[in-house]
Amino acid sequence: MLLLPKRHMKIAHEDGVIAPKTPNAYSVIKMTVEWGLSLILLVLAAPILAIVAVLVKISSPGPVFYNQLRLGQDGREYRVYKIRTMLNECEVAGAVWAVQDDPRVTPIGRFLRETHLDEIPQLWNVLRGEMSLIGPRPERPEIATQLESVMPTYRERLLVRPGITGLAQLRLPADSDVSGVRRKLSHDLYYIRERGFILDLQIVLSTLPYLLARFSKSLSELLIRSHGKRADRQRNLGGQTEVVETLELRLPVIEASRAMNEAMDGAQAA
Secondary structure, three states: OOOOOHHHOOOOOOOOOOOOOOOHHHHHHHHHHHHHHHHHHHHHOHHHHHHHHHHHHHHOOOOOEEEEEEEOHHHOEEEEEEEOOEOOOOOOOOOOOOOOOOOOEOHHHHHHHHHOHHHOOHHHHHHOOOOEEEOOOOOOHHHHHHHHHHOHHHHHHHHOOOEEEOHHHHHOOOOOOHHHHHHHHHHHHHHHHHOOHHHHHHHHHHHHHHHHHHHHHHHHHHHHHHHHHHHHHHHHHOOHHHHHHHHHHHHHHHHHHHHHHHHHHHHHHO
């Protein structure tokens, strides 16, 4: 559930971004407040990080944390820190987008990605001044170069520091194709033009129920995932496909019967 008003849901145009209308004073205040909040959140999250570190370490070989090169404000490269959610050294052939049910993701890593717990170490990037709590999602240089070749305005996302959460992150799924990136880009450019205290506050308030919902759904799925997979296997072995086809053939009859009942009810009411 998002708390953003409809006027913030408008899709921004991809024909260029005017200079952000927010005065520089707000950027300084925002950076100072975010630094303090990030320090508090990182301290509070320390016990969670300790538990997650143990789970990651015993679930698959490799380091608990990893860093990856990303593009920051004005195109400056920096190292983003995350909890490892994939098999160690799974991208030796180069950077690729993650896909649905990605085989590289570990079991505990899937839960961490779905709940965004793997992004807690990025608070350290905020403390270092490389990221913001709110802003466009940081992208890898090699992927950004390819996207910029088909979307010239893509680099204008770098007018501000990248963020852990943001308008595009809350409203749209993870990047998987160019079409999705175009829509996310429009949201990022809109944020850059309209950013200010009210919009940032709404994004923060929207992030809280968003994370709670993701955590609840992921925990529920984690508890029953094995039973769901068994049910799917039993369905495939039991030839359930024929039953589905039979039901599909009967649907027009059901709809016709429903229409007839509604017509009879209408006649009786008259």
